[in-house]
Amino acid sequence: MLVIAHRGASGYAPENSHSAICRALEMNVDAIEIDLHSVEGELLVIHDRWLHRTTQARGQLKDYTLAQLREIDAGDGKPIPTLWEVLQLVDGRCDLNLELKCEHTLIPTLKNLDQAVNALNFTPNQFLISSFNHHLLNESVSLQPKFATGALIASCPIDYAAFAQQLGCYAIHLDIDFINQAFVDDAKARGLKVFVYTVDEESDIRYLEELGVDGIFSNYPDKALRAVKRLDA
Ligand code: G3P
Numbered sequence: 001m002l003v004i005a006h007r008g009a010s011g012y013a014p015e016n017s018h019s020a021i022c023r024a025l026e027m028n029v030d031a032i033e034i035d036l037h038s039v040e041g042e043l044l045v046i047h048d049r050w051l052h053r054t055t056q057a058r059g060q061l062k063d064y065t066l067a068q069l070r071e072i073d074a075g076d077g078k079p080i081p082t083l084w085e086v087l088q089l090v091d092g093r094c095d096l097n098l099e100l101k102c103e104h105t106l107i108p109t110l111k112n113l114d115q116a117v118n119a120l121n122f123t124p125n126q127f128l129i130s131s132f133n134h135h136l137l138n139e140s141v142s143l144q145p146k147f148a149t150g151a152l153i154a155s156c157p158i159d160y161a162a163f164a165q166q167l168g169c170y171a172i173h174l175d176i177d178f179i180n181q182a183f184v185d186d187a188k189a190r191g192l193k194v195f196v197y198t199v200d201e202e203s204d205i206r207y208l209e210e211l212g213v214d215g216i217f218s219n220y221p222d223k224a225l226r227a228v229k230r231l232d233a
């Protein structure tokens, strides 16, 4: 079972911050998940469009210029990272899951990933583009099929994983509250991976292992790695 650091190692450092990415890398995670918003064509690594939950600033991303946003502390004494900064920091040492949080994120993300394959130590199969907006995934598959896509859902669809197969996805990223054996079996029969968020409890990990889930998003990736017996510490 793969362990994906959710918003970096966000149980130990401010989510989506430079520090959370560094902590996840130290833990030798399989992959790191980050959330992306687009501002003036640049990609910022932040979950919410409102700033108050994760920073000292008020208002929304759209109330600021990119230059002003880059002055805002992400919670670790460093600016809200850009996608390119995260790509440079990770530099192929683990896989990356880019979650597109709003429209206008897809094209700049594809550009950044292409650049990362050309200029950094990444191969295309290290990237997984995901979103709750399945139109963006559809577009991603037609524009750049070399980058895998993961369909995010927080439900158990009536036709299970059929929609994701139709979209040409590699994986479904499902909320733990909605998973069951029938869903996992259907996804597997369609050749889709199943990744589940957000999983921090060992008993949940045991349950998901029994269901045959392929990976989990965890805020405490070191504990998750230990639970799946892939960490010596
Ligand atoms: O990508 C998995 C998970 O991060 C989706 O929900 O709200 O944590 O971005 P959220």
Ligand code: MG
Residues within 6 Å of the ligand: 033, 034, 035, 099
């Ligand atoms: Mg996310």
